[in-house]
Amino acid sequence: MARSRMRDIAERLGISEAAVSFALNGKPGVSDELRSRVRAVAEELNWRPHAAARALADANAHAVGLVLCRDDNSTSGESFFIQFIAGLSTALESESTALVLQIVPAVAEEVQVYRRWWNERRVDAVVVLNLIRDDPRPDALAAIGCPAVLVAGPYAPPGHATVSVDDAAAMHRIVAHLVDRGHRCIGHVGGPDELDHAQLRRSSLSAEGRRAGIQTALARTDYTEQAGYRATRALLRRKRPPTAIVFDNEILALAGISAITEAGLRVPDDIAVVSWEDGPICRLSTPQITALDRSAQQLGRHTSDAVLRLLGRSGAPATSAELDPELLIRASSAVKRLTN
Amino acid sequence: MARSRMRDIAERLGISEAAVSFALNGKPGVSDELRSRVRAVAEELNWRPHAAARALADANAHAVGLVLCRDDNSTSGESFFIQFIAGLSTALESESTALVLQIVPAVAEEVQVYRRWWNERRVDAVVVLNLIRDDPRPDALAAIGCPAVLVAGPYAPPGHATVSVDDAAAMHRIVAHLVDRGHRCIGHVGGPDELDHAQLRRSSLSAEGRRAGIQTALARTDYTEQAGYRATRALLRRKRPPTAIVFDNEILALAGISAITEAGLRVPDDIAVVSWEDGPICRLSTPQITALDRSAQQLGRHTSDAVLRLLGRSGAPATSAELDPELLIRASSAVKRLTN
Numbered sequence: 001m002a003r004s005r006m007r008d009i010a011e012r013l014g015i016s017e018a019a020v021s022f023a024l025n026g027k028p029g030v031s032d033e034l035r036s037r038v039r040a041v042a043e044e045l046n047w048r049p050h051a052a053a054r055a056l057a058d059a060n061a062h063a064v065g066l067v068l069c070r071d072d073n074s075t076s077g078e079s080f081f082i083q084f085i086a087g088l089s090t091a092l093e094s095e096s097t098a099l100v101l102q103i104v105p106a107v108a109e110e111v112q113v114y115r116r117w118w119n120e121r122r123v124d125a126v127v128v129l130n131l132i133r134d135d136p137r138p139d140a141l142a143a144i145g146c147p148a149v150l151v152a153g154p155y156a157p158p159g160h161a162t163v164s165v166d167d168a169a170a171m172h173r174i175v176a177h178l179v180d181r182g183h184r185c186i187g188h189v190g191g192p193d194e195l196d197h198a199q200l201r202r203s204s205l206s207a208e209g210r211r212a213g214i215q216t217a218l219a220r221t222d223y224t225e226q227a228g229y230r231a232t233r234a235l236l237r238r239k240r241p242p243t244a245i246v247f248d249n250e251i252l253a254l255a256g257i258s259a260i261t262e263a264g265l266r267v268p269d270d271i272a273v274v275s276w277e278d279g280p281i282c283r284l285s286t287p288q289i290t291a292l293d294r295s296a297q298q299l300g301r302h303t304s305d306a307v308l309r310l311l312g313r314s315g316a317p318a319t320s321a322e323l324d325p326e327l328l329i330r331a332s333s334a335v336k337r338l339t340n
Numbered sequence: 341m342a343r344s345r346m347r348d349i350a351e352r353l354g355i356s357e358a359a360v361s362f363a364l365n366g367k368p369g370v371s372d373e374l375r376s377r378v379r380a381v382a383e384e385l386n387w388r389p390h391a392a393a394r395a396l397a398d399a400n401a402h403a404v405g406l407v408l409c410r411d412d413n414s415t416s417g418e419s420f421f422i423q424f425i426a427g428l429s430t431a432l433e434s435e436s437t438a439l440v441l442q443i444v445p446a447v448a449e450e451v452q453v454y455r456r457w458w459n460e461r462r463v464d465a466v467v468v469l470n471l472i473r474d475d476p477r478p479d480a481l482a483a484i485g486c487p488a489v490l491v492a493g494p495y496a497p498p499g500h501a502t503v504s505v506d507d508a509a510a511m512h513r514i515v516a517h518l519v520d521r522g523h524r525c526i527g528h529v530g531g532p533d534e535l536d537h538a539q540l541r542r543s544s545l546s547a548e549g550r551r552a553g554i555q556t557a558l559a560r561t562d563y564t565e566q567a568g569y570r571a572t573r574a575l576l577r578r579k580r581p582p583t584a585i586v587f588d589n590e591i592l593a594l595a596g597i598s599a600i601t602e603a604g605l606r607v608p609d610d611i612a613v614v615s616w617e618d619g620p621i622c623r624l625s626t627p628q629i630t631a632l633d634r635s636a637q638q639l640g641r642h643t644s645d646a647v648l649r650l651l652g653r654s655g656a657p658a659t660s661a662e663l664d665p666e667l668l669i670r671a672s673s674a675v676k677r678l679t680n
Contacts, residue, residue, distance in 0.1 A: 004459070048459035063440070070426065078422045086410065086443040093442055093453070098462055100403070101441045102433055103426040113433070119344065119388035122438055225620045254624040261626070280565045281621060284594040286601070 004045040012041050063098040064088075064307050065123035067110045069130065070103050079279050080249075080296045087300020088127065095313050097124075107132065111140045118146040125149065125307050131156060131196040149306045151299065153200045161310045163303045166324070167197055170292055171204035171246075173327050174274055175212060177290075178244045182337030183272060185215035187235045187242030189252050192222055201248070201276075217242045221252065228255035236263050236271075244272035244333065250281040253289055257332075272333040287331035294325045344385040352381050403438040404428075404647050405463035407450045409470065410443050419619050420589075420636045427640020428467065435653050437464075447472065451480045458486040465489065465647050471496060471536040489646045491639065493540045501650045503643045506664070507537055510632055511544035511586075513667050514614055515552060517630075518584045522677030523612060525555040527575045527582030529592050532562055541588070541616075557582045561592065568595030576603050576611075583677065584612035590621040593629055597672075612673040627671035634665045 006024070010017045015034070023030045023038035024047075030038070041047075066088065068081055089099040100123055102113050114137070117123045125147040128137050138157045141148045149161045156162045178186055188205050191198030202218050209216035217235050221227035228247065232255065235242055245260075247253035253275040260271050267273050267287055275282055278291035346364070350357045355374070363370045363378035364387075370378070381387075406428065408421055429439040440463055442453050454477070457463045465487040468477050478497045481488045489501045496502045518526055528545050531538030542558050549556035557575050561567035568587065575582055576599065585600075587593035593615040600611050607613050607627055615622055618631035 046455060046459060048456060068422075070422075079418050082408075082410075082418045082421055082443075085441065089442050090444075096456075096460075098440045098457075099442065100438045101425065102429050102439065103422075104430075115386065116388060116436075117438075119386060120436075225624055251620045251624070254620070258624055258626070280591045280594070284565055284591070284598055286598070 004042075004047040006047070008045055009038060009041050009047060012045070013037060060311075061121050061124050062096060063100050063123045064092055064304075065100045065102070065114070065117050065126040066129075067113050067126070068101070068103045069107055069110050070105065080277060080294075083296035084129075084300040084303075087297035087302075088304045089300075091301045091304035092307070095308055097308070097311075097313070107136065111136055114141060114146060115144060118144050124311055127151065127303055127307060132194045133196065133199070135196070147310050149303055149310060151303055153197055155196055155200065161306050163299070163306050165197070165299070167200050168204040168207075170276070170294075170325050170327075171201060171208055173325075174246055174292070175205065175208040177327055177329065178246075178272060178274070178333065179212050179214060181244075181272065181333065181335065183214070183242075183244040185217065185240055185242045185244075187217040187219065187245040188248075189219045189221060189228055189231045189235070189245060189256055190248045192220055198248070205246070215240060215242075221248075223248070223252070225251055225255040228252035229259045232256035232259035233263070236260065236265070242271070243337065244274070246274045247276065249277040250275045250279045250289065250291065253291075254281055254285065257285065257289075268332050268335045272335065274327075274333055278328060282328075282330065285332070290330045290333040291328050292325045293328050344382075344387040346387075348385055349378060349381050349387060352385070353377060400651075401461050401464050402436060403440050403463050404432055404644075405440045405442070405454070405457050405466040406469075407453050407466070408441070408443045409447055409450050410445065420617060420634075423636035424469075424640040424643075427637035427642075428644045429640075431641045431644035432647070435648055437648070437651075437653070447476065451476055454481060454486060455484060458484050464651055467491065467643055467647060472534045473536065473539070475536070487650050489643055489650060491643055493537055495536055495540065501646050503639070503646050505537070505639070507540050508544040508547075510616070510634075510665050510667075511541060511548055513665075514586055514632070515545065515548040517667055517669065518586075518612060518614070518673065519552050519554060521584075521612065521673065521675065523554070523582075523584040525557065525580055525582045525584075527557040527559065527585040528588075529559045529561060529568055529571045529575070529585060529596060530588045532560055538588070545586070555580060555582075561588075563588070563592070565591055565595040568592035569599045572596040572599035573603070576600065576605070582611070584614065584673065586614045587616065589617040590615045590619045590629065590631065593631075594621055594625065597625065597629075608672050608675045612675065614667075614673055618668060622668075622670065625672070630670045630673040631668050632665045633668050 006017050006020045010020045019030055020038055023035040024042060092099055104110050104113060114126055128148055128150045131150060131152045138160055149163060150156045151163045153165055153167055175186060188202060190201050205216050217238060219231035219235055221231050235245060245256055247256050253273055257267055257273060260267055265271055273289055275289050275291040278293050282289035282291040346357050346360045350360045359370055360378055363375040364382060432439055444450050444453060454466055468488055468490045471490060471492045478500050489503060490496045491503045493505055493507055515526060528542060530541050545556050557578055559571035559575055561571050575585060585596055587596050593613055597607055597613060600607055605611055613629055615629050615631040618633050622629035622631040
């Protein structure tokens with residue numbers, strides 16, 4: 001079955017192609033009655049506007065680009081990506097906007113991809129994840145004129161559309177839970193220094209610690225399981241080791257539990273464990289792991305709303321895109337400690 | 341910075357736009373010397389062919405579509421998807437072909453997406469994963485004329501380009517390992533009946549069992565962790581329970597280990613465990629889980645090779661796309677049993 005063309009609709013109705021075009025493009029010159037007949041036949045023949053012709057006609061690609069920067073050694077965050085894409089692509093498709101995807105090993109190559117996509121008019125806008133310290137991407141995108149939505153914390157560079165992720169509020173919720181359970185020294189095993197959100201989570205924990213009058217202990221990883229194991233061991237060897245550790249995702253938490261167990265300590269009796277991401281691992285671990293329910297899918301939907309507004313394709317009011325993740329309290333942090 | 345146009349190149353060189361077009365499109369009418377000067381300026385200005393104009397001119401979208409069919413309740417296979425996409429998109433990009441992605445909850449909606457993409461000339465071909473019994477997708481794609489590469493086992497419908505996954509060889513390798521360790525009854529916790537590869541793995545295990553003269557015990561799940569837990573419990577309650585269980589992925593394996601442990605049994609002393617997918621969970625579990633190293637990324641690369649050959653964009657010879665996954669033997673199956 002060939003793709004339907006305006007000519008097919010014209011032949012079916014015994015009218016000119018120009019009349020079909022006027023009817024389908026909402027132009028005057030055809031009666032309302034003919035317009036509705038043309039639309040009915042177009043529907044029946046499953047006619048769709050030609051994406052490339054439409055792109056040339058209105059100078060839009062009707063596509064949004066997303067580049068995932070992914071180190072081969074790190075499989076963490078995969079669940080986040082898939083769920084984020086699920087939310088993003090579904091909402092875009094409802095506006096007939098495609099999602100174009102590329103996976104690269106490093107940020108430098110990511111900028112090259114944006115440049116090529118934009119020069120080829122492959123995308124109308126891009127979504128940028130995981131901002132880093134002195135990130136080259138916002139400036140590069142501004143220089144080539146490609147609209148972008150940054151998924152970022154409060155430190156996002158001004159002048160770009162931003163979907164804000166309030167990691168500080170999430171950290172407040174976690175610390176309140178742990179302090180309530182009697183913890184007076186809380187550790188954190190997070191991402192590398194150059195990642196904006198890793199920095200923000202560390203500074204949030206420090207601020208929460210000062211406010212609550214408790215100690216904090218910070219460790220950095222490259223998000224690999226090996227680094228999570230080593231970082232946890234290092235925290236446990238401190239003069240005053242933490243009695244609770246917050247891990248940036250469930251893979252790090254699992255690696256941390258290995259390190260805790262091998263050190264002869266128990267979860268949650270000796271060390272409480274919290275994961276910043278929920279997932280099957282948190283539910284299937286023994287004990288089950290307390291986790292933030294971040295809903296990457298919802299974040300993806302918020303992001304697509306922001307993209308469509310930026311492109312003027314959505315009349316939806318600018319709602320706040322901040323997420324307020326719940327903390328799912330499970331056995332790994334459930335013990336109430338006797339504080340001295 | 342605006343996107344460079346042929347006009348910019350023409351102005352820079354003081355020649356006509358037509359001459360630039362002839363030079364860049366390899367047409368006669370310009371000298372070799374001028375052609376190389378035009379190309380040098382095009383390079384310098386980072387000029388790229390306009391994707392929509394090129395698509396209209398050569399009737400190609402220069403894009404390949406991939407739909408992931410994903411039940412909200414199942415997060416298994418996420419690691420497979422991301423790695424498959426990484427392999428697929430990298431190889432496509434090297435041929436300036438974009439990957440267009442959509443995630444849908446059910447196969448029926450997947451067919452709708454193909455239809456819309458094809459009618460809009462959004463893609464030149466699609467990649468189809470996870471064939472099911474009486475799969476509507478190959479026929480639907482043939483009917484609309486959209487080229488497709490099926491990632492499938494030997495039961496793929498004829499008449500389509502197929503990247504073959506040899507699950508039978510992988511099952512042979514797993515059973516040989518377990519029989520060598522003294523197991524005489526092997527269980528399998530796999531996917532639903534309608535999935536082609538789930539069927540193939542079950543029939544392969546049965547055939548291997550007959551060949552080796554051992555018992556087999558089969559259980560079906562919808563790939564959720566809850567179903568993996570229940571299926572494992574059911575296997576353990578059989579009159580002759582298996583002493584080794586093969587799980588279709590690491591999430592099911594983790595759920596199975598919960599069920600085994602709660603039944604008062606130990607891994608690997610009482611029950612050996614093998615996962616069909618490797619990942620951090622397999623390495624961080626206690627004990628570590630024996631797993632097939634399937635390299636979804638390599639499968640993605642093979643698939644993009646097949647797509648590019650199908651579209652006539654790769655002169656590469658048609659290599660066999662079959663993967664031969666290694667079995668990474670870890671503690672969960674390492675014990676040698678005393679057979680009677």
